[in-house]
Amino acid sequence: MGRGDSIEYGFATGRVMVLRTRLLGRAAYERLLDAPTFDDQRRVLTETHFGRFLDGVHNASDVERAVDESLRDLYADFLHRAGLPAPVIAFFEAPYDFSALKSALRARLLGVSVTAPVVSLGALPPEAFVSPETLPGALGVAARSALAAGAEAGAEAIDAAVDVALYAELARLAHASRIGLLERLVARQADAANAKVLLRCAVAGRTADDARAMLVPGGTWDARKAAALVTDPSALAEAVLASRVLGAGVAHDLLDLERLDVVVDAATASLERDAARGEIGPEPVLGYVLQRRAEAVTVRAVLVGRLAGLPRELIASRVRGMAS
Numbered sequence: 001m002g003r004g005d006s007i008e009y010g011f012a013t014g015r016v017m018v019l020r021t022r023l024l025g026r027a028a029y030e031r032l033l034d035a036p037t038f039d040d041q042r043r044v045l046t047e048t049h050f051g052r053f054l055d056g057v058h059n060a061s062d063v064e065r066a067v068d069e070s071l072r073d074l075y076a077d078f079l080h081r082a083g084l085p086a087p088v089i090a091f092f093e094a095p096y097d098f099s100a101l102k103s104a105l106r107a108r109l110l111g112v113s114v115t116a117p118v119v120s121l122g123a124l125p126p127e128a129f130v131s132p133e134t135l136p137g138a139l140g141v142a143a144r145s146a147l148a149a150g151a152e153a154g155a156e157a158i159d160a161a162v163d164v165a166l167y168a169e170l171a172r173l174a175h176a177s178r179i180g181l182l183e184r185l186v187a188r189q190a191d192a193a194n195a196k197v198l199l200r201c202a203v204a205g206r207t208a209d210d211a212r213a214m215l216v217p218g219g220t221w222d223a224r225k226a227a228a229l230v231t232d233p234s235a236l237a238e239a240v241l242a243s244r245v246l247g248a249g250v251a252h253d254l255l256d257l258e259r260l261d262v263v264v265d266a267a268t269a270s271l272e273r274d275a276a277r278g279e280i281g282p283e284p285v286l287g288y289v290l291q292r293r294a295e296a297v298t299v300r301a302v303l304v305g306r307l308a309g310l311p312r313e314l315i316a317s318r319v320r321g322m323a324s
Helices: 003-022 026-034 038-044 060-079 086-110 137-149 151-177 180-204 208-212 223-229 233-243 257-267 269-276 282-307 312-319
Strands: none
Touching: 003 282, 026 038, 026 282, 026 312, 038 282, 060 086, 060 282, 086 137, 086 151, 086 282, 137 151, 151 180, 180 208, 180 223, 180 233, 180 257, 180 282, 208 223, 223 233, 257 269, 257 312, 282 312
């Protein structure tokens, strides 16, 4: 880290030193899990940055909206006001724009109207996705390519093509930011995403060629080679464990699709926590944003799980590894 980083991120780092004391710790998550009712869960969160968004929340849709509003507040109040470089801001907004593109392309495929998100977290307004082929930059390139493939490509192939474009764009933005954390994060996310693709294909009985067609760029793990094992799920799960791209664990968990999502989310959590422990510069600042984003995922899972009547231990197993 050079002197310029200290100056550029000095103000934001000062804010982070205060703000990260308000992150939910493990004890808070335990209280949230132990709360006997949803109203009790809301009371646990009253004094946190989620509190003011939970007024009038009664169902899963309300929870989704409230959590997204908390993220929009984070992006507006911190990300955009901290004087961070444009590639950094774009890095955090791009996943939401590419998710909106997926929805727009699926709607076009089905011949229905695009449903705008209740809370927009991307850089582009919802109306920009009504005509996805006119989108700027990497989004437009991905949209035109998917539309050229036509309806016969199918929703799964379109989603996979958009994911490839997303990871290529994240890698470009991370490189442009010149921040090692973002480059390491993209590589870890790409490896985790590819492990998830292969494992899902194995469970579904897909071929190695099917799996390779859905892999994303930017990782450090040779997922294309591992795809040869997709017809032998147990061997693939053992190979993924040996690669450490999803951390330590049990092979059986990797073939449980409900558990797999949790394992994939947890794969990047330790990197985010380590980044937040830095003293000054980009890493603690971006580590805080990453932790807030992970915190939102965890709180959403706990609240929606309680509303669905899931047992405490099942909810806890789905968020284990994500809590700070």
